[in-house]
Amino acid sequence: MKISFLNRKRYWKIVLPAAAILLASAPLVAQTDEEGGEASAEKHALITVGGQYVDVELTNSFERAILRVSGPEGYALTRVVSAQEGRFITADLLMDAEYARQAQAEEPSPWLTLPDGVYYYEVSFEDSIRASHSQSGSFRVRAGAVEVMNSNSAITHPSFRKIRRLANALFDSLVPTAQADTFDNFVTIANPSGTGLTRLNLTDQAGATITAGSWRVVNNVSDNNRFEIRQGASSNRLVILQGGNVGIGTNAPQSMLHVARTGGFQLRLEGSGNITRMDSFGTGGFRIAQAEPGQSLVDQFTIARDAPANSFGIGADGAVSLGTLAASGGITAGGNVTVNGNLIRLTGTSTFPEIQVQQDGAAAVGIATDSAGRLRFRAPSGSTRMTIEPVEGNVGIGTVAPEAPLHVRRSNGSAQILVEEASNANVDLFTLKSGGATLFRMLPNNGARSWEFRTTAGGTQFAIASPNVPGIEFRLSAGGNAQFQGNVTANGVLLTSSRESKTDFYPLDVSDVLERLSRLEISQWRYKHEPEDVVHIGPIAEEFHEVFGLSNGTHLNLIDTNGITFAAIQALNEQNKRLTEENSSLTARLERLEQALKL
Incomplete structure (x- = not known):
């Protein structure tokens, strides 16, 4: 295998022991400055990982600091602090973590225990004056217990010049026959064996052993120009086909990006502390959740695993369809629509924004x-x-x-109100209620005289009145007493007079009643509101009450006046009887005298 790095101006070759290169590579990247000189990594915070927490003490100036922790099974934690809030970030790994989103669960739930595996943390610092910087580290959880692996390493951004220098030494040390070249800032790795297969192995153990913690970069697999990143001996984590399809968790990506995982997957987008996360579960559910800096994730969009076909669609004109492809207008639903929120808002430029x-x-x-x-x-x-x-x-x-x-x-001519109870139950069909006087009014369209049906403020009287004229035409008290402003015309008036309705009976001296009646003034008069040609004859209520002690001094009770009349008639009848008897006696005496004179 031949590995070459070629530079236009100069060519160099460095040979170092492989173990030394592997040990030196990480700190070399972390601590070299931009121009190639050596410098110590600046630590901007003191980071402590405890039994179930991460504690950060910020030592340099900053405007905002963000702590991020990621781990197995989709574990994630984010905490944000501003300079005004203090210089410490303390995060409980269980209580402050984003809710777990399990494959079979409908809703996210809190973590009960930390899943075993490696966790990575990073503290990022934002400052408008100084360049952004960060520190990172990792720890492992075994059987629920935290084991610190690495912490407090400052991260800077090395230049390509440093990477080039490190790559030369690294590849020449790993492969003694390799030649490391760079050309126009490109790094080229070639396999001169003719097999067409190029591999780069990154392992955590010496020798050629491939362990579960090893990573391999493989190019031109099976001569079909595919690129793979593998974990362990054969577990493909990333596959790129010649046509450009990218697969994560699958060897045969069928789309430009194909992600496959039995328990589902998560896609996280983050910027300035704002988080958007997309979750897809093995059961088929899909969610989009968002969170502002320092806040917990909140589900914004959810599609259930058993959602029917055409559950959601957006047409070329922006029309949204729910449960149907036939979208017409802004939103078209092919079934029932339920809104659990507090607001539905329609806005539009038409005369009448309308729901039909x-x-x-x-x-x-x-x-x-x-x-x-x-x-x-x-x-x-x-x-x-x-x-x-x-x-x-x-x-x-x-x-x-x-x-x-x-x-x-x-x-x-059809205006009316109908209140109907279809059963035979006794119900209140019409109720008027007020803290003061309660009334309803009848008013003609021509503005003529109106009528009110009302109660007094205390509800002790019911009245009928016309606001156009003074006074109340009719009053009915709670005790059943009725008062009329004008005359009462009736075919008959029935007064309750049964013995069963009366009590406290006493004998009456009808002669005394007749004598009092003779003292009562009977005059001719008219009511003040009546025309002048109206004439009435009768007593005055005040004098009637003064003479007999009956009625109330303002009104005359017909029962009392009738009683006085009956008593006076009886008294007159007795007087007439006595006079008749006296006349009979005198007539008899006169007849006897006449007989005597004839003799």
């Missing part, structure tokens, strides 16, 4: 908004059937300008 609901073969009805922010429910003809205005929330049915919380309007 349509049964197959029928005209569509719509829900739209207008320039005034009103929500409109529109008929297939485009006319508005119901409106909700945005300020007070007034609802208009048959009007786009509701003047009340509920405004129903028709212009064809």
Whole structure:
């Protein structure tokens, strides 16, 4: 095998023991300066890996520092700290890690134990004045316990001149017959044996033994111009075919990038602490999760493993289809749509941004908004059937300008409200409730006299009134008393007078009632609100109450007046009876006297 590095201006060859080159290569890359001189690696932080944590003490100036830890089975941890938050980063390897995304699990879950294997950490420092720099290291977990492997190594970026010098020494030492050349900043490795196969073995043990921790770079495998990176004896980690297809975890990539893994895979994109991660599981599920600096990953897009065909699509015009390929408009769903969030927003430049609901073969009805922010429910003809205005929330049915919380309007004589209970249950079909007086009003369109049905503030009276005139035309108290502003006309008035409804009976001196009645003034008068030609005859309530002690001094109770009348009639009847008897006696005496005179 011939390995050549050729430079235009000069040619050199360095031969060193292979073991020395392998031991010296890593620190040589980490600690040489850009111009080839030797310098000590600057440590910007003190990093401690404990039993279940990573502790970072930042020793140099910085604006923001980011700690990243990666490990087996998709383990990942990210912590971000700014200079204002302090100079320490402490991360719990279990509690602060991103949730585990197992192949069979529907949702991510916290890590219960650390999976065994090698973990790599890196602390990156960002500073607007100084160049960005970082430190990295690794540790191993065995049976859940942390074993530190390497830490606190500062990472710089060596120039190609350093790599060239190191490669010359390395290849000449590994292969004594090799010749290392560079040409125009290209490194060329060739196999002069004629087999067409070129290999580069990186192993963790001396000799030619290939272990599980070894890595091999192989070119022109089986003469089909394929490139492989292998781990161990035959496990291909990366394959590049002659046609350009790249395979990760597969020997036969069928696409430009083909990733195959039994338990699924993850793709992580990160910049300035912002993370986007795509997960694909062996069961077929797929997720996209994102996180801002210092925050936990949150699922943003998910496709379940049993999602049907055409679950999601975007057409050439930007139309989105869900469950169908026949996308028309912005979003088309071929099935039910469920929104678990708190907001659905439609924006558009048309007069009415609208949601339409349509049964197959029928005209569509719509829900739209207008320039005034009103929500409109529109008929297939485009006319508005119901409106909700945005300020007070007034609802208009048959009007786009509701003047009340509920405004129903028709212009064809069909305006009405129907509340129906189909069962035989006793229910409240209409309720009015207010902290003050409660009323409903009847008002004609011509603005003529209106009527109100109302209660008083305490709810002790029900009243019927017309706001156009003073006073209340009708009152009904909670005790059942009724009061009318005007006359009452009826075919009959029935007054309760059953003995069963009465108590406290006492004998009455009807002669006294008659005597009092004779003292009661009976006059002619009219009510103040009545026309002047109206005449009434009767007592005054105040005098009636003063003479008899009945009624309330303001009103006359017909039961009382009727009772007084009945008692007076009885008294008059008794007087008439006595007078009749006296007349009969006097007539008899007169007849006897006349008989005596005739004799």
